[in-house]
Amino acid sequence: MNLPQTFQEKMKNLLQEEYDAFIRSYEEEKNQGLRINTLKISIDEFLQMNPFTTEKIPWVKEGYFYPGNERPGKHPYHEAGLYYIQEPSAMAVGELADPRPGERILDLCAAPGGKTTHLASEMRGEGLLVSNEIHPQRAKILSQNVERMGIQNAIVVNETPERLAVRFPGFFDRILVDAPCSGEGMFRKDEEARLHWSPENVALCARRQDEILDHAQSMLKPGGRLVYSTCTFSPEENEGTISRFLEKYPNFEIEQVEVYEGFSPGRADWVEKAAPGIEKTIRIWPHLVKGEGHYIAVLKKVDGDEAPRIKYAKSKLDPKMLKAYQQFAGETLNRTPSGNFIAFHDQLYALPEEAPALDQLKVLRPGLHLGTFKKNRFEPSHALALALSGEDAKNVWNLPADSEEILAYLKGETLQAGGPKGWYLMTVDGYSIGWGKLAGNVMKNHYPKGLRWMG
Numbered sequence: 467m468n469l470p471q472t473f474q475e476k477m478k479n480l481l482q483e484e485y486d487a488f489i490r491s492y493e494e495e496k497n498q499g500l501r502i503n504t505l506k507i508s509i510d511e512f513l514q515m516n517p518f519t520t521e522k523i524p525w526v527k528e529g530y531f532y533p534g535n536e537r538p539g540k541h542p543y544h545e546a547g548l549y550y551i552q553e554p555s556a557m558a559v560g561e562l563a564d565p566r567p568g569e570r571i572l573d574l575c576a577a578p579g580g581k582t583t584h585l586a587s588e589m590r591g592e593g594l595l596v597s598n599e600i601h602p603q604r605a606k607i608l609s610q611n612v613e614r615m616g617i618q619n620a621i622v623v624n625e626t627p628e629r630l631a632v633r634f635p636g637f638f639d640r641i642l643v644d645a646p647c648s649g650e651g652m653f654r655k656d657e658e659a660r661l662h663w664s665p666e667n668v669a670l671c672a673r674r675q676d677e678i679l680d681h682a683q684s685m686l687k688p689g690g691r692l693v694y695s696t697c698t699f700s701p702e703e704n705e706g707t708i709s710r711f712l713e714k715y716p717n718f719e720i721e722q723v724e725v726y727e728g729f730s731p732g733r734a735d736w737v738e739k740a741a742p743g744i745e746k747t748i749r750i751w752p753h754l755v756k757g758e759g760h761y762i763a764v765l766k767k768v769d770g771d772e773a774p775r776i777k778y779a780k781s782k783l784d785p786k787m788l789k790a791y792q793q794f795a796g797e798t799l800n801r802t803p804s805g806n807f808i809a810f811h812d813q814l815y816a817l818p819e820e821a822p823a824l825d826q827l828k829v830l831r832p833g834l835h836l837g838t839f840k841k842n843r844f845e846p847s848h849a850l851a852l853a854l855s856g857e858d859a860k861n862v863w864n865l866p867a868d869s870e871e872i873l874a875y876l877k878g879e880t881l882q883a884g885g886p887k888g889w890y891l892m893t894v895d896g897y898s899i900g901w902g903k904l905a906g907n908v909m910k911n912h913y914p915k916g917l918r919w920m921g
């Protein structure tokens with residue numbers, strides 16, 4: 467593999483006798499992983515119907531390796547949000563972040579959503595997850611992944627850390643900064659990261675990480691946890707960033723977290739003025755475990771200012787809209803999603819508990835999207851379908867994963883069907899995947915146009 471020469475020299479210098487094993491790992495195939503989405507399916511249920519050749523990833527409860535010649539990303543179960551394809555080492559971040567149901571959690575650099583969807587499944591739908599991404603296009607992908615995984619309690623925003631920090635001082639119990647970095651740990655799977663690498667870019671990334679952490683720390687409650695992670699090896703962006711941070715913010719300390727035995731401690735000898743306890747931070751090496759390179763630090767804010775009061779979002783709904791929704795829900799659902807209902811133009815959402823006011827922020831998804839008002843009727847959203855289970859809907863149309871019909875449905879074709887007319891929750895082997903609307907003997911396809919399979 468064509469690795470930058472200066473990078474190789476730097477790593478040789480750092481790793482010394484370990485360098486040969488490290489560089490040999492670049493000749494091995496990259497590891498592939500999927501993480502079961504426990505918001506939609508339990509681990510046991512998934513394993514009973516699992517069509518792939520999987521092997522447990524030892525450091526994450528819901529994580530499994532799969533072989534490079536299988537394509538779980540192209541299976542109907544993927545579209546039903548039963549799992550998320552995620553690099554195995556990256557799954558350690560969600561595991562060590564240890565989110566709890568009911569907390570207020572911020573994922574500050576969240577796209578495309580690997581860690582956000584992991585945090586959400588650990589939160590079990592309780593509490594508030596704010597998932598932010600600074601780049602508009604990436605924020606859209608994040609929002610789609612939040613939808614596919616059936617997450618009900620996330621607000622997806624497209625903001626700068628600076629603007630969020632002004633709005634949410636001392637607000638969150640837990641913050642994840644999965645920082646933009648020089649990506650050295652991804653060289654095996656990402657050619658672009660290799661091409662863009664330079665010592666100058668490493669220095670620029672380190673400065674940007676300092677700035678992001680400056681804003682992140684101010685949004686954390688006293689007693690809260692800040693988790694910092696990168697997918698790079700360079701000490702400047704790892705032990706260096708954390709040491710500079712702790713020097714500036716002595717009200718934080720490094721937490722000792724329980725880790726998988728293949729993970730390695732942070733290196734005090736690789737940076738000037740290493741913070742005390744830096745060896746409690748974690749390095750993941752591709753020559754020591756079956757995963758790419760990562761760095762993780764878990765910090766605790768030991769004291770700080772109590773949060774000022776912030777404004778909460780208020781329910782806002784035209785009675786005509788509420789009536790149309792209630793009529794739809796009465797005809798179609800056995801369970802209606804909870805939360806504060808709010809309409810933005812003709813779109814109806816259920817806000818998560820304790821949702822803050824969102825005015826002036828760029829919001830892609832203020833909670834669970836329930837649907838759209840169309841003249842006096844209500845049309846359910848794809849997000850609502852993905853958030854429901856088979857028991858939640860009065861009419862369910864199930865398609866087996868290996869059937870021709872599921873392929874036809876995913877391609878947007880209409881299906882022949884019989885039964886009472888109205889909205890049907892379409893399921894694949896019992897797990898929701900979208901909507902259909904039955905009239906006569908035809909099931910009209912409401913699988914979103916942008917998601918349809920080609921060919």
Ligand SMILES: C[S@@+](CC[C@H](N)C(=O)[O-])C[C@H]1O[C@@H](n2cnc3c(N)ncnc32)[C@H](O)[C@@H]1O
Pocket residue numbers: 556574575576577578579580581582599600601604626627644645646647674678
């Ligand atoms: C490592 S990626 C995040 C991966 C994501 N957490 C996941 O698990 O799928 C870092 C993200 O930070 C975003 N980013 C870049 N510059 C930023 C900045 N100045 N502030 C905040 N985020 C930034 C990038 O667009 C990128 O999506």
